[in-house]
Amino acid sequence: MPARIRPHVVAALALVAAGGLSACTGTPDPQTAATALAEALATGTLDGAPLSAADSERATTELDEVLGTLAETPRTVVADVGEVEEAGDAPTVPVELTWTVDVDASDTDLTWTSSTELTLDGDSWTAPWARRMLHPDAGTDGVLSSRRVPADRGEILGAGGSAIVTSREVWRIGIDKANLPEADVADAAVALATTLGLDPQAFADRTAAAGPRAFVEAIVVRRYDHGDVDVEGARRLPGVLLVEDVLPLAPTAAFARPVLGTVGAATAELIENSDGAIQAGDVVGLSGLQQQYDETLRGLPGTTVALTAGGATREIFSTEPRAGSDVTTTLDPRLQMVAESLLSPVKSPSALVALRPSTGEVLAAASGPGSAGFSTATLGGYAPGSTFKVATALALLRSGLTTDSPMDCTPTAVADGREFSNYPGFPADAVGPTTLEGVIATSCNTALIGARDRVDAADLATAAASLGLGVALEAGVPTLVGEVPTDATGTEHAASMIGQGRIVASPLAMATVAASVAAGSRVSPVLVTDVGGKSLPAAADGAVEAATDETSAPAPLTDDEAAALRRMMRAVVTDGTASFLVDVPGGEVFAKTGTAEFGAQEAAGAHAWIVGFQDDLAVAVLVEDGFSGAATAGPLLEELLRAAR
Incomplete structure (x- = not known):
């Protein structure tokens, strides 16, 4: 799962009203409300935010909708409060909200500025809810989305610089629930696990727990060296899908495996302990040298962030992945x-x-x-x-x-x-x-x-x-x-x-x-x-x-x-x-x-x-x-x- 939010909220005051409104009239300082709003947007917890009662429930729903996959990404929000305007029925003050989102492990952050205004309602400043508070181009249906671009993993080299662990073609074999009637999923999972020599009940349970359209991976095998795995038998089973992929692998499945280790999908524990550097779906070292030197080998993924609004999608941010570096061994x-x-x-x-x-x-x-x-x-x-x-x-x-x-x-x-x-x-x-x-x-x-x-x-x-x-x-x-x-x-x-x-x-x-x-x-x-x-x-x-x-x-x-x-x-x-x-x-x-x-x-x-x-x-x-x-x-x-x- 994505990294837990670590909010850090800063509010800057640019109050220009002569003498300060609160000092002259006893009216509360709008800066306090602006800071509270920025903190609520940064944490994603809008309870107690300075919003009108009518907007509060809708705001919580739309906050998650607009931020989409960025909702759990670490971010800061800075509030700049402008000059108080006393024209109209009640004083108002413009507020600029500068968002900084730590989208990946690179040194580059995604930033944008949105805006709102505070209105004095009795003795409290409140802001009207609108999607533009989250992004200026969000309109009425805007949604942000992010996609990680994996970095090429570094190689493990042997004596003389020969590549030992390098990218090799594999099959990911599993059950594609999207192409099976729900009533047939359990039988299909048991049949596949039996063919592959896995625990049928354990795989059936894992398949049942996955989403209704999920691809549930059972095993990964080398495309041209299956060993004892009956790939063709698995291919003929209903609901089974073979997905082509590449993974960093040694020349054979057994080659120095206890020393070199293995790579695979990041575990929940690795994700939780990575301080945001590893996210769900990342390929990481799980044991041996692959785990010991994972930070060097895996490099830094790139990230693309897009905004979809009014039926159009445009890219608003991207970073290029940085390939991992090699680890050299003496193995012949x-x-x-x-x-x-x-x-x-x-x-x-x-x-x-x-x-x-x-x-x-x-x-x-x-x-x-x-x-x-x-x-x-x-x-x-x-x-x-x-x-x-x-x-x-x-x-x-x-x-x-x-x-x-x-x-x-x-x-x-x-x-x-x-x-x-x-x-x-x-x-x-x-x-x-x-x-x-x-x-x-x-x-x-x-x-x-x-x-x-x-x-x-x-x-x-x-x-x-x-x-x-x-x-x-x-x-x-x-x-x-x-x-x-x-x-x-x-x-x-x-x-x-x-x-x-x-x-x-x-x-x-x-x-x-x-x-x-x-x-x-x-x-x-x-x-x-x-x-x-x-x-x-x-x-x-x-x-x-x-x-x-x-x-x-x-x-x-x-x-x-x-x-x-x-x-x-x-x-x-x-x-x-x-x-x-x-x-x-x-x-x-x-x-x-x-x-x-x-x-x-x-x-x-x-x-x-x-x-x-x-x-x-x-x-x-x-x-x-x-x-x-x-x-x-x-x-x-x-x-x-x-x-x-």
């Missing part, structure tokens, strides 16, 4: 579509995030269909399992170990009475004396838990922060940066050593860990680089967010540390749990698998993870309910790396 359309294709068969929530380590640019942020529209890629919070061992290894390096330091991979390890074991199927020949490199390659839990006294929880948090996990950032989209507790002790600290306990990470955060090892320094991911021609602020370089105290700011990753981590992640591929990646074409592949168990033992599940990098591409893959990182997430990473060549 081809890589994003490959990632989504790989996740399409996965039933549980899943995600694949790809970064460019040299720049931090997010090339793909895909969430599978099991995520049901939630951006698992950027906001999903999960225990990272053994992928966190990259950070654990860094903490142990800082404690004085090297990749060749001897360690013991035992069948089990006990921490404060709790027994930990290695993953099911752990190779028997990997049990026994080994090195830190061997521990990371085979993902031995017990060896790392056995070394827990070398590092405390704060050491783990600081090491993770050096790799970007838990560090505040400005990616241009909402993100979960992750959290590593600094106060974990006992069995909880033991669990932290292998990426469980209270450690939480998103796929974006774990892709950042891999990218930081590849780059040799902490990477700050970025997904939105420019909004309306303005570059976003550089990525934050602050302390660990909600993970460390003020004394535990991220320590820089040294060249030697990065080299050691790369050596260990390469060993995962050549001699460990990700050997299936050893023959991927291109440069050497570095990886770390991870399996994080969750749930009670009888219904236990596992988050399947893998992180890795090749050349200037770092990737994290998560499947919420999988078998293991190597078996479930690993093949997805392999296919992505092969497709990225």
Whole structure:
């Protein structure tokens, strides 16, 4: 609905009668009545306005008629009172009424001047009602009308300035009540909803509630890519209308939808909270980047105001729409579509995030269909399992170990009475004396838990922060940066050593860990680089967010540390749990698998993870309910790396 009226009434006095009429005779000042009249016209509430009793009821009706679609538009009315004329039966005074109407969000207002006169009736000034009080050319039947002219919506661009979200042709499919007998409307609505796979009763109720000649939209589909929607079946149904339109859409219905978001008709809540900038029927961003940057993308609509009087219509005001501006992202359309294709068969929530380590640019942020529209890629919070061992290894390096330091991979390890074991199927020949490199390659839990006294929880948090996990950032989209507790002790600290306990990470955060090892320094991911021609602020370089105290700011990753981590992640591929990646074409592949168990033992599940990098591409893959990182997430990473060549 239109914006609520916010009246602001100003009355200017130009009373020229010598000495002032009220001062000489005791007659009331006409300025008071003029101000009251202006206020009543501005608010649209004529009760108590200085009108004759005979005019009051007609005035209220005609006010709404003349203003038409402008009736609820914010406006001011200013009253200028002229010189009192005492000729005739009673004193009169001319009044000019200057109207200023805030028709749209532009800086230009619609203004006009109408007139009336006040007549002294006993001890009160009243005005005779006439339509010309509302507009000088209203005559006896004048009506004002306004029409918003939509602005072209800005585009969401991808890497290299390629258009991701741009205008694409659609069908709006719905019931045209004007072309149906009233008795047939309910059956038609149920038939259409059933054909489209919608809730029949809900759509029938919505159709019944609409006006007698309304078009009630059921669904919007791409004109040349209907998916599973039976457009032709709907077209053949009685009372169904397909309306051609264009909407800003991504290449496919699923393309980065949780990140990019959607557009559609403005909701009542958005209209109410927009301070008049959004009106009913406007197309706005409803979620994701489309909503986050809606003000930039939607531009400013134009407005045309016309006056119809005496059978003729003329335009009295117009503003041109101002097209919205673009938002530029780093997404690579081809890589994003490959990632989504790989996740399409996965039933549980899943995600694949790809970064460019040299720049931090997010090339793909895909969430599978099991995520049901939630951006698992950027906001999903999960225990990272053994992928966190990259950070654990860094903490142990800082404690004085090297990749060749001897360690013991035992069948089990006990921490404060709790027994930990290695993953099911752990190779028997990997049990026994080994090195830190061997521990990371085979993902031995017990060896790392056995070394827990070398590092405390704060050491783990600081090491993770050096790799970007838990560090505040400005990616241009909402993100979960992750959290590593600094106060974990006992069995909880033991669990932290292998990426469980209270450690939480998103796929974006774990892709950042891999990218930081590849780059040799902490990477700050970025997904939105420019909004309306303005570059976003550089990525934050602050302390660990909600993970460390003020004394535990991220320590820089040294060249030697990065080299050691790369050596260990390469060993995962050549001699460990990700050997299936050893023959991927291109440069050497570095990886770390991870399996994080969750749930009670009888219904236990596992988050399947893998992180890795090749050349200037770092990737994290998560499947919420999988078998293991190597078996479930690993093949997805392999296919992505092969497709990225």
